[in-house]
Amino acid sequence: MASGPGGWPGKRAAATGSSPVLLPAPAGRTAPKGADFLVVGAGIAGAVAARALAEAGLRVTVIARGTGASHAPVAVVNPVRAKRGRPVPEAGAALEAAARLYRRYVPLRFGLTHRVPPEARPGWRARLAESGLPHRWRGDALLLPTAFWLRPRRLLAGLLAGLPRVRARVVFLEPGGVWLDDGRFLAGAVVWAGGAEGAGVLPGGRLTAGSLLLVAEPGDGRIAGVFHAGGAVGGSYRPLVRFSEPTPTAGELAELRAAARALMGRPPTVLGAWSAVRYRRAVPLEEIPGGFLFSGFGSTGFLMAPLWARRLLARI
Ligand SMILES: Cc1cc2nc3c(=O)[nH]c(=O)nc-3n(C[C@H](O)[C@H](O)[C@H](O)COP(=O)(O)OP(=O)(O)OC[C@H]3O[C@@H](n4cnc5c(N)ncnc54)[C@H](O)[C@@H]3O)c2cc1C
Numbered sequence: 001m002a003s004g005p006g007g008w009p010g011k012r013a014a015a016t017g018s019s020p021v022l023l024p025a026p027a028g029r030t031a032p033k034g035a036d037f038l039v040v041g042a043g044i045a046g047a048v049a050a051r052a053l054a055e056a057g058l059r060v061t062v063i064a065r066g067t068g069a070s071h072a073p074v075a076v077v078n079p080v081r082a083k084r085g086r087p088v089p090e091a092g093a094a095l096e097a098a099a100r101l102y103r104r105y106v107p108l109r110f111g112l113t114h115r116v117p118p119e120a121r122p123g124w125r126a127r128l129a130e131s132g133l134p135h136r137w138r139g140d141a142l143l144l145p146t147a148f149w150l151r152p153r154r155l156l157a158g159l160l161a162g163l164p165r166v167r168a169r170v171v172f173l174e175p176g177g178v179w180l181d182d183g184r185f186l187a188g189a190v191v192w193a194g195g196a197e198g199a200g201v202l203p204g205g206r207l208t209a210g211s212l213l214l215v216a217e218p219g220d221g222r223i224a225g226v227f228h229a230g231g232a233v234g235g236s237y238r239p240l241v242r243f244s245e246p247t248p249t250a251g252e253l254a255e256l257r258a259a260a261r262a263l264m265g266r267p268p269t270v271l272g273a274w275s276a277v278r279y280r281r282a283v284p285l286e287e288i289p290g291g292f293l294f295s296g297f298g299s300t301g302f303l304m305a306p307l308w309a310r311r312l313l314a315r316i
Helices: 009-015 044-055 091-102 118-131 152-160 250-264 301-315
Strands: 037-040 060-063 075-077 109-115 136-138 141-150 170-174 177-180 185-187 189-192 206-224 226-234 238-240 270-280 285-288 291-294
Touching: 037 044, 037 177, 044 060, 044 152, 044 189, 044 291, 044 301, 075 091, 075 301, 091 141, 091 301, 109 226, 141 152, 141 206, 141 226, 206 250, 226 250, 250 270, 285 301, 291 301
Parallel strands: 037 060, 037 189, 109 206, 189 291
Antiparallel strands: 075 141, 109 141, 136 141, 170 177, 177 185, 206 226, 206 238, 206 270, 285 291
16 A cells, blocks of 8 residues: 655645545546555444455455444344334345344344334334335234344444554545545545545535433333333434534433333433434445445444445445
């Protein structure tokens, strides 16, 4: 991997603390064929992409500083939207790809249960039957035996283990490589997996902050609008205009407490809260000059990233 100064010395300071800027190609520099891959971002999208590229025999370096939305204490890999009972597109294939990859690194707690109000059941039944997703009805509850929850931090550590890692922030992105906040240029083809913090690379997409309540009571994967799994209850949704480090509002915490109480049948023992920002794009895989954007998974990063990583590999 080559490094060294390029032709952009004066531009570094301008971008510090803001989203990285996608620069036009300087004359004569394009992503070299057979180049190293630079995966920017070490959340679930970056970790899954980097693992897939490495296992395909490609040389990969992961660049990231900070954490991001994937560092939640618990994530549900839930293929059915809790508000309307609508399975996400390709739910079965996505679950299969996620389970096949993740079971190598962490225990998967199979079986998520949605509590469905009586007036909503006919619609849910029809949509579930149409989707072909394995499911069973038990009283007022919809059981999804192939859906699961897991501990993301252990999963990320497993996916990233053994891969070269640079702890830095990318401040500029250009066809052929990236500029880091320490002044270095790393050459390679880029896979941009920057999530919400890196949302400025392409226009479009939607940012939504949200929180989980951390509780003493362990949950078993029950969902009634929000989920209770492990020691977490969540999540809340708060639209954001631009990325900033989120903190939960008093209203969000009150809403989550009420939801936890409804799920558990008694007031929860609250230990704390965890907040992050989601980033949704219509399509999470797009070509950009010198590489690919692999980002914008919204609320379903843990479900969809492994399936979309297969598509990323197919396009490389
Ligand atoms: C409250 C809440 C609850 C959620 N619950 C679930 C759930 O149960 N199940 C589920 O599937 N999803 C859930 N999600 C959504 C899920 O967290 C996201 O879909 C997923 O984390 C997105 O992963 P990502 O890798 O794209 O982004 P991120 O996890 O945000 O990772 C992006 C990475 O890129 C790095 N980065 C960004 N810009 C730069 C730069 N310029 N230079 C270097 N590094 C950079 C960041 O530091 C970070 O490491 C939840 C989200 C929230 C907020």
